[in-house]
Each structure stands twice: as structure tokens, then as C-alpha cells.
């Protein structure tokens with residue numbers, strides 16, 4: 001850990017939340033230092049990276065998708081231009097219907113605004129018993145590449161320490177914090193589901209969800225994302241991500257036989273394909289009870305902030321809400337009530353060392 005450094009922001013966690021914050025803070029001319037324990041509990045490294053606007057159960061747009069998606073794409077495109085690294089791939093997405101009711105519902109929605117910009121009839125020649133629909137504006141974000149390329153840059157700039165953050169070494173002052181010789185005006189915690197170990201923000205009631213994915217190899221699937229109870233998404237060289245499971249009971253990062261069987265069963269609902277399993281991964285999503293991100297300032301210590309709760313949609317949410325949090329900290333802009341950390345109870349607050 002570099003010592004005797006003075007920065008505007010110290011960030012804890014280099015997942016998609018922390019990484020996006022650092023790039024945006026840098027862009028606005030702030031000095032930053034970042035601490036990450038080499039992705040020991042990273043949800044972002046496991047993420048399939050699907051970006052799409054739908055909440056399929058009710059055939060409606062997911063929360064704020066029509067404004068969040070263009071913003072996310074613009075942000076990833078600007079990252080690509082700066083770092084000469086392709087991380088976002090536009091892809092067609094096919095919703096495979098599971099019943100006539102779903103097909104009818106889809107057809108009905110196709111005329112509604114703003115849905116009509118996001119869904120359409122499918123031109124894909126694959127034959128499904130109840131047909132299929134097309135989702136526009138979908139794509140795949142290569143989250144691991146985004147993190148790795150960013151990590152390389154942070155090392156070149158000497159603004160990252162790869163170690164476990166030790167909360168007992170944090171001291172809070174009126175105007176900032178000090179941590180192992182680093183003095184910062186602000187610290188933003190982005191630890192994903194491990195926020196439960198953070199004595200300042202462990203009162204935030206995260207409701208984490210374990211997820212598993214398989215990487216399969218096949219020549220039988222089309223070059224688009226297929227969705228029905230699960231998704232299969234091309235990642236190049238005849239490889240596809242098959243995902244994902246949702247488990248609220250076993251919060252750990254171990255791939256399981258049950259998870260694998262569940263995914264293979266779901267794939268069968270889409271069709272019978274010849275494939276080979278290449279890899280099996282598991283991670284824990286930082287999901288919340290109300291499915292909204294969590295951002296804002298500690299109720300007692302004004303230099304301590306949180307950016308978490310990206311749930312199963314980190315790719316879509318991170319760029320917009322990193323911006324909202326920065327505006328809040330640097331310009332005092334009000335956070336939207338539905339994402340503000342102030343929606344949670346203030347009891348159980350830690351007594352900060354001074």
C-alpha cells in the first residue's frame with residue numbers, strides 16, 4: 001500500500017461499480033486511489049454481461065431501461081475509444097415463447113409506446129412450438145475484459161492497491177478520512193455482497209443471490225441471445241454462456257451439481273442441441289429487496305459513501321448511477337429517493353474511530 005498520499009476519493013472494490021466510478025471520477029478531474037482484494041468475491045467477473053431492456057415475466061420494460069440502456073452503451077463506447085478495447089457487442093435477442101398466451105401478450109405489446117421501439121416480430125428461422133419475438137437494443141458486455149483492461153490502467157497510473165481493506169485502520173475526520181497513510185476527502189465502498197463485513201454499512205439489508213453459469217461449446221446454436229427461463233448467449237469461437245440460476249439460500253461462490261442440472265434442464269426447454277461443457281462458474285449478486293441500487297452518504301459520517309445493490313443488472317445500472325452518486329457527493333445534487341441509502345434504517349450505526 002502506498003503511503004502519505006492525498007486524494008479526493010478512495011474507492012474500495014474493483015467490480016463494475018468501483019471501476020466505473022474511478023473512470024468517471026478521473027474524467028471529471030478528481031484524484032483517486034482504489035483498493036481491491038484481487039476480485040476474491042467478485043460478482044462482476046462471473047457476470048454473463050447480458051444487457052437487454054425486458055422484464056420478461058410481464059412482458060414490460062424493466063425499470064428505467066429506456067433511459068439507462070442508451071446511457072450505458074454510450075459510456076461503454078467511450079471506454080472502448082479511450083482504451084482501444086472492444087467490450088460491448090450488439091447482439092440480437094430472441095425471446096422463445098413458452099405458451100400461446102405469452103405470444104399473444106407480446107403481439108399486443110408491440111403496438112404500445114415505448115415498447116414498440118424495443119420488441120418486434122422475429123425473423124429468425126428457428127422453429128419453436130409457440131413462436132418467438134425479437135428484442136432490440138440487446139447486447140453483451142465483456143465485463144471481465146472491462147475490469148482487466150481497467151486494472152492494467154490503474155496499475156500504470158499507480159492508483160490501485162491489491163489487498164484486503166482493513167476496516168479497523170480507517171479513521172474518520174470532520175473533512176475526510178485517513179487509511180494507512182492515504183488521506184482522502186471521501187471514501188466510497190463498492191464491495192458487492194461483502195458489504196456485510198463493512199462495520200459502517202452492514203446495516204444495509206442486502207438480499208444476495210447466488211448465480212451459476214455454464215460455458216458450453218456448440219455449432220448448433222444461432223449467433224444471437226436466446227431466452228426462455230434461461231439464456232444462451234454467443235461469446236465467440238462457438239462458445240456460449242448458459243445462465244443463470246438464482247439461489248437465495250446458499251450464499252457462496254461454489255459451482256454445484258444441482259445448479260448445473262438446473263441449467264441443462266432449462267436449455268432443453270429451448271431445444272435439443274449437441275454441446276460440450278467447457279466451464280462452470282458461480283458468484284453472488286448484490287441484490288436488494290426492492291431491486292433498486294443503493295447509493296449515498298453515511299447518515300453520520302459525511303465522507304463515507306456507498307455504491308452497491310446492482311443486483312442482476314450491473315451492466316445497465318453502473319454507468320448512470322455512478323454519475324448520480326458523483327453529482328451527489330461533489331455538487332450536493334439530491335439522489336432519487338428510490339435508490340438513496342437513506343431509505344434504510346439508521347439503527348445499528350457503528351461508532352466511528354476518530
Ligand SMILES: Cc1cc2nc3c(=O)[nH]c(=O)nc-3n(C[C@H](O)[C@H](O)[C@H](O)COP(=O)(O)OP(=O)(O)OC[C@H]3O[C@@H](n4cnc5c(N)ncnc54)[C@H](O)[C@@H]3O)c2cc1C
Pocket residue numbers: 012013014015016017018035036037038039040041042043044045046047048049050051163164165166190191192193194195210211212213243244245282283284285286307308309310311312313314315316
Ligand atoms: C452468475 C451471474 C450472472 C450474472 N449475469 C449478469 C448479466 O448477464 N448482466 C448483468 O448486468 N449483471 C449480471 N450479473 C450481476 C452482476 O455481476 C452484478 O450486478 C455486478 O457485478 C455487481 O458489481 P459490484 O461492483 O457491485 O460487485 P462485485 O463485482 O462483487 O465487486 C466487488 C469487488 O470488491 C472486492 N472486495 C469486497 N470486499 C473487499 C474488501 N474488504 N477489501 C478489498 N476488496 C474487497 C471484491 O473482491 C470485488 O472485486 C450476474 C451475476 C452472477 C453471479
